[in-house]
Amino acid sequence: MSDRTNTAPNDLRAFWMPFTANRQFKNAPRMLASADKMHYTTTDGRQILDGVAGLWCVNAGHNQPRIVEAIRQQVGELDYAPAFQMGHPKAFELANRLVDMAPQHIEHAFFTNSGSESVDTALKIAIAYHRARGEGTRTRLIGRERGYHGVNFGGISVGGIVTNRKHFGTMLGGVDHLPHTHLPDLNSYTKGQPEHGAHLADELERIVALHDPSTIAAVIVEPVAGSTGVLIPPKGYLEKLREITTKHGILLIFDEVITGFGRLGAPFASDYYGVKPDMMTTAKGLTNGVIPMGAVLTTAEIYDAFMTGPDNMIELFHGYTYSGNPIASAAGLATLETYKEEGIFENAAEMAPYWEEALHSLKGLPNVIDIRNTGLIGGVELQPIEGAPTKRAFGKFLKAYEKGIFVRTTGDTIAMSPPLIINKEQIDQLIGTLAEVLKDED
Numbered sequence: 534m535s536d537r538t539n540t541a542p543n544d545l546r547a548f549w550m551p552f553t554a555n556r557q558f559k560n561a562p563r564m565l566a567s568a569d570k571m572h573y574t575t576t577d578g579r580q581i582l583d584g585v586a587g588l589w590c591v592n593a594g595h596n597q598p599r600i601v602e603a604i605r606q607q608v609g610e611l612d613y614a615p616a617f618q619m620g621h622p623k624a625f626e627l628a629n630r631l632v633d634m635a636p637q638h639i640e641h642a643f644f645t646n647s648g649s650e651s652v653d654t655a656l657k658i659a660i661a662y663h664r665a666r667g668e669g670t671r672t673r674l675i676g677r678e679r680g681y682h683g684v685n686f687g688g689i690s691v692g693g694i695v696t697n698r699k700h701f702g703t704m705l706g707g708v709d710h711l712p713h714t715h716l717p718d719l720n721s722y723t724k725g726q727p728e729h730g731a732h733l734a735d736e737l738e739r740i741v742a743l744h745d746p747s748t749i750a751a752v753i754v755e756p757v758a759g760s761t762g763v764l765i766p767p768k769g770y771l772e773k774l775r776e777i778t779t780k781h782g783i784l785l786i787f788d789e790v791i792t793g794f795g796r797l798g799a800p801f802a803s804d805y806y807g808v809k810p811d812m813m814t815t816a817k818g819l820t821n822g823v824i825p826m827g828a829v830l831t832t833a834e835i836y837d838a839f840m841t842g843p844d845n846m847i848e849l850f851h852g853y854t855y856s857g858n859p860i861a862s863a864a865g866l867a868t869l870e871t872y873k874e875e876g877i878f879e880n881a882a883e884m885a886p887y888w889e890e891a892l893h894s895l896k897g898l899p900n901v902i903d904i905r906n907t908g909l910i911g912g913v914e915l916q917p918i919e920g921a922p923t924k925r926a927f928g929k930f931l932k933a934y935e936k937g938i939f940v941r942t943t944g945d946t947i948a949m950s951p952p953l954i955i956n957k958e959q960i961d962q963l964i965g966t967l968a969e970v971l972k973d974e975d
């Protein structure tokens with residue numbers, strides 16, 4: 534039993550922080566008090582320029598009036614409604630607006646509360662879809678090395694980030710992985726899509742031959758891999774994955790949790806790259822990060838495969854207490870409206886070339902070994918300190934925070950994904966401050 538007698542109001546002990554070095558943080562906390570547009574304000578009153586859109590989610594910038602007002606109104610009108618065998622108008626309206634925004638072949642939305650839930654939902658739908666069509670042997674799932682698909686058991690099974698997997702036992706059976714697409718000897722300092730690496734999609738043919746197509750349900754990849762340190766798809770790679778999956782009757786799932794809602798200057802990466810997946814997993818930017826919500830977007834072919842049997846029967850035995858929650862739905866509707874009315878995706882597309890040039894100006898600074906970018910995403914990879922992986926990048930993150938900018942590190946890569954409302958002066962401030970931090974040889 535813990536000793537509760539000395540628990541002060543601001544005691545930091547109880548909160549077991551996610552994906553955080555708890556002891557380091559609690560010794561030197563970085564506390565945020567408020568946020569507006571491109572900035573956080575810390576509890577000690579400092580302004581911090583947000584270079585990560587919170588956590589790749591606040592695409593329209595902080596404190597957007599439409600979203601704030603929509604939530605205020607909704608909570609006083611209908612605070613909660615169950616989504617099982619009951620409905621409320623805003624969830625249906627949001628599904629329609631989402632489908633309108635998605636590529637044309639996408640016609641349905643299944644609501645979740647996070648990216649991890651979207652991924653596990655999509656994997657389950659894939660397996661159940663094949664079963665519903667009489668191909669119940671298709672149960673295998675193919676992910677990719679270095680992939681990140683959230684933290685639930687399905688997601689870490691198809692994911693390929695070793696630290697997220699190795700502590701948690703055997704995970705799902707019947708999973709295989711494509712090779713990752715990072716080819717530093719051939720592609721370093723590429724602006725946008727690398728030239729080399731499309732051939733890595735051919736590995737799918739080898740995996741399919743090994744297991745036989747009749748056992749494989751789906752392939753899931755991030756169109757742009759973020760959490761592993763920003764890996765941009767090589768030219769032709771996603772197209773090849775689409776070609777091979779179609780040939781073998783395998784569903785292709787794009788995990789668009791970070792690429793969805795304008796990150797590349799188009800609504801989704803599928804639009805940007807012109808490749809049509811069968812399902813897309815989304816979350817984060819769906820509500821501008823304000824309220825947890827995710828959605829799996831699917832084709833009519835997938836949805837229709839379930840709409841058989843007696844019509845009083847539940848077709849998919851899956852869902853969450855908060856699927857399509859009214860407040861999240863109201864936030865989602867206001868967010869999509871904000872993206873449209875404020876021209877947020879257009880600004881991302883307009884800023885992307887300036888972002889690219891600014892980012893690549895960091896080439897040549899001490900310990901920088903690669904720079905990668907697309908849309909408003911940037912990765913700056915650093916030479917790890919020998920025997921202490923991640924330490925160099927984390928040190929830079931701390932220094933950057935002291936100097937008033939918020940970046941993120943993953944391994945020894947500094948990853949940035951600012952709110953899509955960023956302007957040129959703010960790009961200069963973000964990259965200029967990062968340059969100062971990188972100039973120190975430590």
Ligand SMILES: Cc1ncc(COP(=O)(O)O)c(C=O)c1O
Nearest residue numbers: 647648649681682683788790791
């Ligand atoms: C591609 C991808 N999928 C899934 C997730 C998981 O999302 P969540 O943290 O909302 O569960 C993330 C989170 O960063 C992500 O980047």
